Amino acid sequence: MSRVRTIGVLGAGRVGTAVARQALRAGYEVLVATASDPSQIALIVEVTAPGARAVTAAEAVGGSDVVVLSVPMRRYDTLDPALLAGRVVVDAMNYWPATDGRLPVMEGERSTSEVVQDFLAGARLVKTLNHIGYHELETDHSPAGSPGRRALAVAGDDDEARSLVGEVVDRLGYDVVEAGPLAAGRVLEPGTEIFAGRHDGEALRALLATVREPARS
Numbered sequence: 419m420s421r422v423r424t425i426g427v428l429g430a431g432r433v434g435t436a437v438a439r440q441a442l443r444a445g446y447e448v449l450v451a452t453a454s455d456p457s458q459i460a461l462i463v464e465v466t467a468p469g470a471r472a473v474t475a476a477e478a479v480g481g482s483d484v485v486v487l488s489v490p491m492r493r494y495d496t497l498d499p500a501l502l503a504g505r506v507v508v509d510a511m512n513y514w515p516a517t518d519g520r521l522p523v524m525e526g527e528r529s530t531s532e533v534v535q536d537f538l539a540g541a542r543l544v545k546t547l548n549h550i551g552y553h554e555l556e557t558d559h560s561p562a563g564s565p566g567r568r569a570l571a572v573a574g575d576d577d578e579a580r581s582l583v584g585e586v587v588d589r590l591g592y593d594v595v596e597a598g599p600l601a602a603g604r605v606l607e608p609g610t611e612i613f614a615g616r617h618d619g620e621a622l623r624a625l626l627a628t629v630r631e632p633a634r635s
């Protein structure tokens with residue numbers, strides 16, 4: 419019995435609509451919102467993700483079991499911490515200075531998800547879905563048990579939230595590999611080998627092990 423029935427998606431751009439379509443394919447109910455009035459995205463959602471509902475951000479969060487953040491990183495601080503407090507939230511965002519502009523807070527040693535978690539204090543943040551292209555999300559999926567099934571890593575500090583999100587990732591069509599706490603999200607970010615490639619579970623676990631225990635020179 420699935421613990422997740424409804425996925426809320428914040429962001430109705432390339433990633434948000436791809437996540438919405440893939441979630442619909444997987445049998446979820448899907449609520450999509452931006453920061454604007456739902457009437458502004460009703461047509462986009464109807465055309466790009468038929469079956470999903472355009473709603474307010476409050477309705478998308480309040481009416482869903484898992485919320486996916488698919489907004490540009492430069493907009494992370496326009497999200498509402500009070501709304502997301504206590505919620506299981508997927509951080510699918512990446513920091514791209516070329517499009518986001520420079521955000522010094524994202525350029526330290528900490529993972530960008532830790533910075534987002536600081537801002538969204540109280541949200542149960544899990545990093546995943548950031549290291550698969552939005553177009554690949556709808557083409558690389560396969561049923562559980564398929565040989566060479568593509569795997570995605572999940573990183574988070576909240577065990578139950580990570581487990582719930584893992585269930586969603588599996589149902590979206592991907593093997594799940596535990597990457598550890600949010601701090602480990604660093605190895606899933608742009609510029610890393612994990613971010614750059616397609617990996618099955620075995621390859622992804624091997625890569626994560628290498629990153630955790632770098633070879634001594």
Ligand SMILES: NC(=O)c1ccc[n+]([C@@H]2O[C@H](COP(=O)([O-])OP(=O)(O)OC[C@H]3O[C@@H](n4cnc5c(N)ncnc54)[C@H](OP(=O)(O)O)[C@@H]3O)[C@@H](O)[C@H]2O)c1
Binds near residue numbers: 451489496
């Ligand atoms: N490119 C990829 O393959 C890929 C893969 C995985 C993850 N990502 C990451 O996913 C994120 C989204 O990328 P994208 O290409 O989908 O961006 P996008 O096409 O620019 O769409 C962003 C969406 O976020 C909405 N938004 C902005 N602020 C919001 C807020 N506070 N609450 C709710 N919605 C808000 C925007 O609405 P308005 O237009 O009304 O502002 C827009 O619908 C980025 O962080 C990106 O790095 C990208």
